[in-house]
Amino acid sequence: MSFYEQLFPPEISANMVGGPRFTAMQAGTIGGQRFTNLMDPYPLHEYSFEQPPRTGEEFEALRAFFWVVRGIDGFRFKDWSDYRLTLQNSNLTLISGTTWQINRLYQSPGRTAVRPIYKPAPGVKVFRTRSGTTTDITGSTTITTTDGRVVIAGHAGGDTYALMGQFHVPVAFTSPQAAFAVLGGSAMLTSWSDISIRETRQEA
Structure with a gap:
């Protein structure tokens, strides 16, 4: 197929x-x-x-x-019931080196479920939170919309990432x-x- x-x-x-x-x-x-x-x-x-x-x-x-x-x-x-990535319901997890995986998060008291997103829609933006400050770093990343992977340069310890945009199934x-x-x-x-x-x- x-x-x-x-x-x-x-x-x-x-x-x-x-x-x-x-x-x-x-x-x-x-x-x-x-x-x-x-x-x-x-x-x-x-x-x-x-x-x-x-x-x-x-x-x-x-x-x-x-x-x-x-x-x-x-x-x-x-x-149509679940297609948005927000700063509150998404993150990136490290695969290896500088390559990260887009995830959709589902949060309920005491538990968080992680869903890998393999088909982000074009236009997704990546945000980095460093020392309490959140910045749009989309321009310095490479987002692959066919597998949901993101290449990030300049990662520092303690950095976290979230996204804004849409995804498909x-x-x-x-x-x-x-x-x-x-x-x-x-x-x-x-x-x-x-x-x-x-x-x-x-x-x-």
């Missing part, structure tokens, strides 16, 4: 239903004991939505998108088959009532 570095039409995905799903097993005993096993620390996001009746011209963008990804290639998707259609419905009429309206996609990490 290859990856198509383009965004699924966001005006269609605005009607999405879905979110993260952890891979886990659980079992219980008669006495009420509960046993769990989390098999992956990161969930995969799943979404379903529909393309409502549109004219042939409006429908062409969706049909063309399905054709060019051949029903199986990965692509970018805007999760790498996904693919769960089925290589589309199901278009032609409703007819003078406008020849066409719809696709059951679109299902799932996050993929093949291109992370």
Whole structure:
């Protein structure tokens, strides 16, 4: 599977239903004991939505998108419930040398979950906090939007980083088959009532 570095039409995905799903097993005993096993620390996001009746011209963008990804290639998707990076909900973690990974943080009292972001949108800005002062250092960094990595020069001990901008989810259609419905009429309206996609990490 290859990856198509383009965004699924966001005006269609605005009607999405879905979110993260952890891979886990659980079992219980008669006495009420509960046993769990989390098999992956990161969930995969799943979404379903529909393309409502549109004219042939409006429908062409969706049909063309399905054709060019051949029903199986990965692509970018805007999760309208979670697509913003802010100074409060993001950070960078060191991979090696001068290369850092973009993360989205989820914070609740006593716990913080870290989600690597592999598909930041163009225009993301990087901020450094040093000795209590926060500065935009985007101009002196190299941000790779295909894997979410940032190269930073001049890091000093105690420096922390955060970001501002948007990110996308790498996904693919769960089925290589589309199901278009032609409703007819003078406008020849066409719809696709059951679109299902799932996050993929093949291109992370």
